[in-house]
Amino acid sequence: MKKVLITGITGQDGSYLAKLLLEKGYKVYGTFRRTSTPNFWRLQSLGIYSKVHLIPADLLDMGSMIESVKVSDPDEIYNLAAASFVSSAFEQPVGNAEITGLAVTKLLETLRFLNPNLKFYQASTSEMFGNVNSSFQSEKTPFNPASPYAASKLYAHWITNIYREAYGMFATTGILFNHESPMRGLEFVSRKITNGVAEISLGLKDELVLGNLHSKRDWGYAPEYMEAIYLMLQEDKPDNFVVSTGETHSVLDFVKLAFSLVGLDWKKFVKIDKRFFRPLEVNYLRGDNSKIKKKLGWKPKTTFEELVKIMIDEDVRRWKLFLDGKSFPWDAPLYPSESKIITRQSKENREASESNNYLNRSNIRKKTRKVNHSYLKKIGTDL
Ligand code: NAP
Numbered sequence: 566m567k568k569v570l571i572t573g574i575t576g577q578d579g580s581y582l583a584k585l586l587l588e589k590g591y592k593v594y595g596t597f598r599r600t601s602t603p604n605f606w607r608l609q610s611l612g613i614y615s616k617v618h619l620i621p622a623d624l625l626d627m628g629s630m631i632e633s634v635k636v637s638d639p640d641e642i643y644n645l646a647a648a649s650f651v652s653s654a655f656e657q658p659v660g661n662a663e664i665t666g667l668a669v670t671k672l673l674e675t676l677r678f679l680n681p682n683l684k685f686y687q688a689s690t691s692e693m694f695g696n697v698n699s700s701f702q703s704e705k706t707p708f709n710p711a712s713p714y715a716a717s718k719l720y721a722h723w724i725t726n727i728y729r730e731a732y733g734m735f736a737t738t739g740i741l742f743n744h745e746s747p748m749r750g751l752e753f754v755s756r757k758i759t760n761g762v763a764e765i766s767l768g769l770k771d772e773l774v775l776g777n778l779h780s781k782r783d784w785g786y787a788p789e790y791m792e793a794i795y796l797m798l799q800e801d802k803p804d805n806f807v808v809s810t811g812e813t814h815s816v817l818d819f820v821k822l823a824f825s826l827v828g829l830d831w832k833k834f835v836k837i838d839k840r841f842f843r844p845l846e847v848n849y850l851r852g853d854n855s856k857i858k859k860k861l862g863w864k865p866k867t868t869f870e871e872l873v874k875i876m877i878d879e880d881v882r883r884w885k886l887f888l889d890g891k892s893f894p895w896d897a898p899l900y901p902s903e904s905k906i907i908t909r910q911s912k913e914n915r916e917a918s919e920s921n922n923y924l925n926r927s928n929i930r931k932k933t934r935k936v937n938h939s940y941l942k943k944i945g946t947d948l
């Protein structure tokens with residue numbers, strides 16, 4: 566059975582990727598951050614919470630990241646964890662550089678020492694293009710980042726390319742354009758719009774306050790993009806791939822369509838507030854996906870109109886559940902069972918460390934204790 570480690574498994578992409586890889590028969594490990602409010606709603610909504618193996622790790626804490634690699638002993642790593650909200654990177658640029666940028670070098674160094682042969686995926690982004698003068702952006706378009714987030718991601722992108730070239734590591738990047746879904750965080754404009762429109766349509770709210778309506782984005786459907794990144798790691802050689810729909814729409818197009826789907830006139834409800842504008846904006850993104858189409862046979866299926874409808878329908882459904890006295894899927898659950906979490910102190914962790922291959926491969930030290938086969942059998946199912 567192939568094993569995978571997904572950093573950022575609690576995020577939009579991490580949860581969809583985990584679902585996809587479980588369906589493909591992988592044993593799925595994922596890192597999560599211990600926070601005062603648990604964030605497992607996506608894994609729970611997708612019905613996979615009890616099927617994944619959770620390892621507490623923070624990109625800012627290198628030891629915990631090493632531990633996550635050691636314990637999971639993966640064939641593939643997808644590095645999806647990042648501080649991914651562009652606006653907040655303007656508020657916390659140094660933290661963003663450390664999490665979104667520098668931590669990738671630490672992770673690559675870890676792999677170089679522990680297992681340079683595994684396949685590594687880095688989540689690069691169309692934000693790295695910034696404001697360019699080309700109607701489509703491809704793998705060959707020069708980068709011109711316009712936010713601290715984009716600068717951090719560009720550093721991570723280059724360092725991944727450097728490790729590939731310098732050490733022959735299988736280090737692939739996907740330059741993904743915006744991709745959305747009902748699992749998107751509420752701070753991103755797509756979910757902010759669909760959630761707001763759902764509330765307005767049910768009489769729970771009477772305005773939607775937004776920022777710049779004129780920027781354009783190439784918006785795709787997130788689960789399909791996870792299929793694309795999976796395909797990248799099934800290749801024999803590492804590479805860089807743009808993933809996009811090839812279409813672009815303004816925020817205003819998104820707004821108009823969302824309101825029209827619930828039969829309302831957007832002009833009556835949308836207000837503009839400068840507080841949602843950015844110090845520097847990326848005005849236009851549209852990806853050229855011809856390389857991934859040709860080399861991997863991947864292409865987007867869900868149209869812009871279908872995407873907005875999927876998101877509106879799901880937000881309306883969730884608010885109706887709320888009105889019926891039922892809970893939201895994003896209501897913070899308690900940590901349902903601590904026994905599901907593999908901690909540094911747990912017996913499982915120590916035994917897994919001894920039974921995985923790194924110690925043999927790297928000859929760091931010899932195994933001193935017997936492998937606990939009953940544990941291996943146990944983690945082969947559900948914890
Ligand atoms: P997301 O929903 O914001 O998820 C980000 C994940 O990173 C969450 O699991 C988060 O954990 C984790 N994380 C944040 N800071 C961390 C830290 N210090 N240590 C460990 N984990 C940390 O983002 P997404 O939309 O799934 O995107 C996945 C990746 O693709 C990100 O790297 C993003 O930058 C990149 N990307 C996204 C898009 C897009 O349109 N969605 C496009 C291009 C690239 P918590 O749950 O604890 O916050």
Ligand code: GDD
Nearest residue numbers: 649651690691692742743752753754755775776777780841
């Ligand atoms: N978030 C937000 N909130 N954005 C708004 C608002 C608002 O109220 N009003 C207008 N916008 C505009 C932003 O200024 C931006 O031009 C556009 O909507 C999209 O903003 P986001 O949804 O926050 O996404 P993003 O494009 O900045 O970044 C996302 O996509 C990147 C890939 O291009 C994130 O997922 C990044 O992590 C990802 O790398």
